[in-house]
Amino acid sequence: MNTTYDCAMRRQVMSLPQLLNEQYADLEPKIRTVLSFQEIYSCQRIILTGCGDSWAAAMAMKPAFEQLTGLKTEAIPALELSRFTPEKLLKGSAYSPLVIVVSNSGGAARLAEAVLRCNRYGAFTLAITGKPESPLGIHAKRILPLEVPRFESAPGTRSYMVALLALFLLAIRMGEVRARYTMDAAGAYRRELKGLGQKLESSLPQMDEAVRQIAASWKDFPAFDYIGAGSDYATAWYGHAKMLEATGRYAMHINSEEWFHLNCFIKEIEQLGTIVVAHTENAGLSRTKEMLAAAVRMGRKLMVVTDGTAEELGIEAPCIQVPKTDSPYAAPLMLFVPLCLLAADLMAMLGEKQCRGQEGPWEFCKGAAGLKNSEIIVV
Amino acid sequence: MLKKFELQTGYNEVINITDQVKEAVQESGVKSGLCLVFNPHTTASMTVTSFWDPMGFEDLQDEICRLIPTKVDFKHQHDTPQDAAGHVKSSLMGVELCFIVEDGKLLLGGSQGIFFLEFDGPRKRKYYVKVIEG
Numbered sequence: 001m002n003t004t005y006d007c008a009m010r011r012q013v014m015s016l017p018q019l020l021n022e023q024y025a026d027l028e029p030k031i032r033t034v035l036s037f038q039e040i041y042s043c044q045r046i047i048l049t050g051c052g053d054s055w056a057a058a059m060a061m062k063p064a065f066e067q068l069t070g071l072k073t074e075a076i077p078a079l080e081l082s083r084f085t086p087e088k089l090l091k092g093s094a095y096s097p098l099v100i101v102v103s104n105s106g107g108a109a110r111l112a113e114a115v116l117r118c119n120r121y122g123a124f125t126l127a128i129t130g131k132p133e134s135p136l137g138i139h140a141k142r143i144l145p146l147e148v149p150r151f152e153s154a155p156g157t158r159s160y161m162v163a164l165l166a167l168f169l170l171a172i173r174m175g176e177v178r179a180r181y182t183m184d185a186a187g188a189y190r191r192e193l194k195g196l197g198q199k200l201e202s203s204l205p206q207m208d209e210a211v212r213q214i215a216a217s218w219k220d221f222p223a224f225d226y227i228g229a230g231s232d233y234a235t236a237w238y239g240h241a242k243m244l245e246a247t248g249r250y251a252m253h254i255n256s257e258e259w260f261h262l263n264c265f266i267k268e269i270e271q272l273g274t275i276v277v278a279h280t281e282n283a284g285l286s287r288t289k290e291m292l293a294a295a296v297r298m299g300r301k302l303m304v305v306t307d308g309t310a311e312e313l314g315i316e317a318p319c320i321q322v323p324k325t326d327s328p329y330a331a332p333l334m335l336f337v338p339l340c341l342l343a344a345d346l347m348a349m350l351g352e353k354q355c356r357g358q359e360g361p362w363e364f365c366k367g368a369a370g371l372k373n374s375e376i377i378v379v
Numbered sequence: 380m381l382k383k384f385e386l387q388t389g390y391n392e393v394i395n396i397t398d399q400v401k402e403a404v405q406e407s408g409v410k411s412g413l414c415l416v417f418n419p420h421t422t423a424s425m426t427v428t429s430f431w432d433p434m435g436f437e438d439l440q441d442e443i444c445r446l447i448p449t450k451v452d453f454k455h456q457h458d459t460p461q462d463a464a465g466h467v468k469s470s471l472m473g474v475e476l477c478f479i480v481e482d483g484k485l486l487l488g489g490s491q492g493i494f495f496l497e498f499d500g501p502r503k504r505k506y507y508v509k510v511i512e513g
Contacts (some may be wrong), residue, residue: 032457033456037456037463041451176459177459177460179461182499182501183499183502184501
């Protein structure tokens with residue numbers, strides 16, 4: 001295990017296997033009772049929303065909700081849902097649409113605003129939050145309480161994993177109750193989640209070492225490009241967010257298709273870290289492989305996060321291998337880990353403070369004031 | 380003698396287990412006694428019915444479902460509506476059957492078969508056969 005560099009974010013990453021085990025035990029029984037049979041059967045449409053990490057979690061778990069529940073599912077950013085989504089899309093029957101909002105702190109004004117607006121037009125709002133007393137918790141019609149043990153403050157790593165886990169368990173539950181698959185099949189999904197902590201624990205040292213070597217060679221890079229398709233894009237989005245929070249360096253996110261339209265034209269590629277998320281069962285993998293081949297030909301500095309191998313992807317580039325999951329919907333719970341390690345290693349190597357210490361020009365961010373202190377307008 | 384059998388069921392399947400039970404009786408060597416057939420599940424049952432027309436199995440499940448429909452307002456919500464209905468069906472139908480063994484054979488009527496009733500599925504299931512002399 002790498003101990004040359006350390007920081008709170010790295011320690012958060014190292015705590016993930018244990019947290020995964022603990023949180024599974026906490027969340028599984030809660031999720032069985034958070035929605036009744038009637039509520040699950042009444043639901044005809046699902047909206048997942050969030051901002052920051054919770055937006056990434058919503059995007060990452062959208063395919064799980066779509067496929068497991070069989071219901072039309074949209075992931076809508078909090079601002080879009082608050083101000084732009086047409087009213088008619090928020091109206092429905094008693095428990096539909098189901099609007100699911102994840103936020104451990106529950107403090108972001110835009111999320112509370114989104115919930116207030118959805119309530120106004122008749123949607124059924126479910127908040128997954130660690131603070132039932134927060135604005136989000138107060139306004140949501142139903143709460144799934146999170147109990148994420150406190151840890152040293154760092155760019156959100158533990159809370160992201162819990163958000164993914166809670167959403168996936170909820171999708172499994174809704175599909176099970178709606179008889180989309182048998183209880184045994186639901187049990188198999190759950191058993192896999194129960195064992196993921198152990199899988200992660202055994203592969204963390206190898207991931208850590210591989211990422212550390214890349215981080216050491218990328219220490220002076222001013223910019224990073226994160227790429228993926230579908231739920232891998234959600235993971236890439238999350239990775240870029242961590243890089244910004246941890247190091248303050250420029251970070252971009254783009255999907256594998258749009259990369260050919262835009263980000264492939266970035267100059268000074270010898271100083272650009274290109275991070276590609278490529279799950280082997282991703283429906284967009286062929287395009288991601290084309291993107292990777294192009295990036296290799298260009299001489300881009302690559303870090304590929306995958307459950308496969310460089311041979312499987314048909315490239316010669318450093319691959320950080322995460323454990324394979326039986327269900328592709330569980331993959332985001334593994335793929336985000338190397339991205340956290342990269343941001344954490346660079347943060348430690350550079351001696352950076354999280355979110356610039358919220359000092360000087362960033363003082364307005366103190367105590368997440370930039371997220372909390374915003375005028376709530378329900379339109 | 381106790382014998383365990385394993386089954387892979389389908390959704391709401393009715394499975395004929397008559398031959399296995401008869402074999403268990405024969406293997407036991409008991410000439411006169413009782414044969415108990417028991418399933419250790421809470422969403423499955425055992426019954427005796429006619430084996431002649433397989434459509435009769437569908438009638439059986441249809442009528443059980445008509446009497447105990449799968450609905451969303453069961454108070455037991457730990458698993459699924461189908462599971463909750465299955466518990467009620469299983470309780471009402473019972474999980475065991477008792478037969479007379481005479482001359483080393485099951486004393487069954489000409490049209491009678493022994494059936495495992497699945498109220499969920501597909502599931503891996505099992506049942507036991509105990510033959511007692513006396």
